[in-house]
Amino acid sequence: MERILVLPGDGIGPEVTREARRVLEAAAGRHDLKLEYEEAAIGGASIDACGTPLADAVVEQARACRALLLGAVGGPKWDAMPVDTRPEKGLLRIRKELGLFANLRPATVFPALAGASSLRPELVEGIDLLVVRELTGGIYFGEPRGRALVSGRREARNTMVYDEREVARIARVAFEAAAGRRRHLTHVHKANVLEVSQLWIEVVEEVARDFPDVELHHQLVDSAAMLLVRDPRRFDVLVTGNLFGDILSDEAAMITGSLGMLPSASLGEGGIGLYEPVHGSAPDIAGQDAANPLATILSVAMLLEHSLGASAAAADVRAAVSAVLGAGHRTADLAGAGEIAIGCTAMGDHVLAALAAG
Ligand code: IPM
Ligand code: MG
Numbered sequence: 001m002e003r004i005l006v007l008p009g010d011g012i013g014p015e016v017t018r019e020a021r022r023v024l025e026a027a028a029g030r031h032d033l034k035l036e037y038e039e040a041a042i043g044g045a046s047i048d049a050c051g052t053p054l055a056d057a058v059v060e061q062a063r064a065c066r067a068l069l070l071g072a073v074g075g076p077k078w079d080a081m082p083v084d085t086r087p088e089k090g091l092l093r094i095r096k097e098l099g100l101f102a103n104l105r106p107a108t109v110f111p112a113l114a115g116a117s118s119l120r121p122e123l124v125e126g127i128d129l130l131v132v133r134e135l136t137g138g139i140y141f142g143e144p145r146g147r148a149l150v151s152g153r154r155e156a157r158n159t160m161v162y163d164e165r166e167v168a169r170i171a172r173v174a175f176e177a178a179a180g181r182r183r184h185l186t187h188v189h190k191a192n193v194l195e196v197s198q199l200w201i202e203v204v205e206e207v208a209r210d211f212p213d214v215e216l217h218h219q220l221v222d223s224a225a226m227l228l229v230r231d232p233r234r235f236d237v238l239v240t241g242n243l244f245g246d247i248l249s250d251e252a253a254m255i256t257g258s259l260g261m262l263p264s265a266s267l268g269e270g271g272i273g274l275y276e277p278v279h280g281s282a283p284d285i286a287g288q289d290a291a292n293p294l295a296t297i298l299s300v301a302m303l304l305e306h307s308l309g310a311s312a313a314a315a316d317v318r319a320a321v322s323a324v325l326g327a328g329h330r331t332a333d334l335a336g337a338g339e340i341a342i343g344c345t346a347m348g349d350h351v352l353a354a355l356a357a358g
Pocket of ligand 2: 246247250278
């Protein structure tokens with residue numbers, strides 16, 4: 001019996017995790033996987049319930065689980081709070097506490113959605129890239145940080161810091177991923193300005209010696225951002241630090257058609273995986289059954305593959321999503337002019353039907 005902890009979070013989080021859990025239950029049932037579900041609060045929901053974005057008890061609960069399925073955190077209700085107590089802190093803390101340093105964000109284009117991209121279809125068809133983002137270090141966690149009043153002026157600081165061990169382990173994850181794909185790795189950096197990036201280049205080069213079959217390029221982050229919209233198909237695997245990875249993964253997501261499609265996996269050395277959509281809590285459409293659950297459903301596919309070793313079940317889920325899109329079903333974020341938009345629950349129903357048929 002494998003334990004799965006569902007963390008719905010805020011905004012559209014509860015809606016998309018509900019659909020994703022139904023799909024997980026169905027896929028697991030078809031492949032004889034025995035799963036046990038628990039649910040807990042994170043983010044704003046947890047602040048409202050117990051005054052903190054992540055309770056210690058939930059961290060302990062998570063440690064006893066095989067995998068975590070998370071919706072999204074944050075919303076206008078908590079926007080005025082200082083960063084240290086905000087909903088987002090709950091997410092950052094669970095990543096850190098569980099040592100989930102490797103964030104995998106694959107961006108692929110479903111043929112049926114090539115027209116939904118803001119780029120021309122001929123630039124988009126066939127995009128298949130993977131952003132490997134370092135998730136527990138860098139400027140997100142560096143000390144010192146905080147605000148101060150200096151000579152009567154408000155000042156704030158954050159620190160970007162990486163040590164060689166943190167860089168080497170994420171580089172290794174990225175090289176291994178590239179070795180199993182098209183054997184091309186782009187390291188994204190800002191070494192013309194940042195010492196941190198110079199260290200990354202050194203360490204990534206050292207790790208590269210163990211992967212002679214993988215072709216390595218170092219790309220400045222500004223030009224990587226530009227190349228992603230000019231010629232996204234040139235990329236196979238990208239590896240980068242926490243902040244650049246956050247930004248570039250949203251960009252990569254958008255060029256595939258919608259932020260509502262991109263799944264992610266966060267992995268570490270402890271054997272627990274955290275799965276969540278790349279998109280946020282979308283408070284503007286929360287509670288209206290208008291969200292796209294596919295990013296979370298595709299995160300379930302990653303969960304099946306990475307945490308449960310059930311690649312056949314994962315393939316079933318992806319095939320079901322592809323079939324539903326191929327049949328023309330679209331949530332509002334995906335619907336083009338003249339296309340009918342269906343709701344979050346209806347989209348979940350279609351995926352379940354496709355799964356049962358497949
Ligand atoms: C993401 C999100 C988070 C991040 C926020 C919600 C803290 O943007 O997972 O990409 O910056 O890591
Ligand atoms: Mg982000």
